[in-house]
Amino acid sequence: MHFDKLTFFTFFTFLIVVIISTWLLLSTYLTENCEDDVAISRGKVELVYVEWASEIASTNVVRVLLEKLGFEVDLFSVSAAAMWQSVASGDADGYVAAWLPTTHAHYYRALKDQVDNLGPNLEGTKIGLVVPTYVTLDSIEELNAYADKFKGKIIGIDPGAGLMSKTETVIEQYNLNTFKLLEGSGATMTAVLADAIKNKQWIVVTGWTPHWKFARWQLKYLKDSKGIYGDKEYIGTIVRKGLKEEMPEVYRVLDHFSWTAAEMQELMTMNQEKGSTPYENAKLWLKKNPERLEQWISQ
Incomplete structure (x- = not known):
């Protein structure tokens, strides 16, 4: 009879330990996944x-x-x-x-x-036409006289950008008929710019500030006397x-x-x-x- 009571007590103790251990494991799991649950409940942006x-x-x-x-x-x-x-x-x-x-x-x-x-x-912020400082001109009006040195190209970015539509207006208003605005992306524009600077070639690109290219290279904006690109902007x-x-x-x-x-x-x-x-x-x-x-x- 004493043996049966001891066996029952041991089994009961073991059962309690199992229940507590399971509860602790479940609590840990819920805690570790709490952040994910909150993120889901708060919604997607x-x-x-x-x-x-x-x-x-x-x-x-x-x-x-x-x-x-x-x-x-x-x-x-x-x-x-x-x-x-x-x-x-x-x-x-x-x-x-x-x-x-x-x-x-x-x-x-x-x-x-x-x-x-x-x-x-x-x-x-600012937008406009940008050239390396070794290019010996300072205004958009001067571009036509040096079209051959620029190979008749203005290196642009993505075609839907407002900067591109403004540049098309610049080409029209300044009569830059010998130039073609090339479409691309911000990444391709900087890649072409880097290659030209490496070889000291003349290049004109569509540019904006702030941008990391101004920290890497010596660049300048060409003066826009007609004010087509506007004054300073904001994002x-x-x-x-x-x-x-x-x-x-x-x-x-x-x-x-x-x-x-x-x-x-x-x-x-x-x-x-x-x-x-x-x-x-x-x-x-x-x-x-x-x-x-x-x-x-x-x-």
Whole structure:
């Protein structure tokens, strides 16, 4: 009889240990996966951007900010026209890549009533025609006289960019009939520029500030006496209608996000390092600048 009681007590103790162990394992699993569950429950954010070095930098910073608040973030690289249209239609939530008031003026005029403009996230930007400083001319008017040295080419970027449409107007207004504007991308433009500078060749490209190329090479803007490229611009944040009501925290972060050209330049330079990725660099930059992180995600 004593043996039966002992056996029962041992079995009961073993059962309690098994139950407690199972509960601890389950608690650990739930804790480890809590962040994923929160991210899913908080929803998905879709951001669009144009494939410019400046927009790659800023969009990835915003992605990291929103992920820290538990949101899942998808980024889509599109043309400027598609970027504006996707937010106006509500297919995307927003972007931090609106060049105003000049570069994207025609998009804004057409769609301003269908989007919310949160204002500048970076001020003091500029667009225009850019040449290496060893090129001995200073204005757009002088281009025709040296068309042969430039091989009659202006190296452009993606065809949907506002900078390209402005450059087409420049060609028309300055009667640059001997020049052809070549389409490409920001990456191909800088690759062609690098090759020309290496060989001390004359080259003219469509350019904008801020951009890492100004830190790497000695470059200058050609004077635009007709003012077609406009004065200094800003990069603005645009979001879809209804975002403030449906995703107030996302709206708040996008509304708070604003930085300097020097800060963007630092991150763009990091993105040029071999083997690096814009996403990982954005996380690293925020780790080095915790005060910015706190400012952008605080209530």
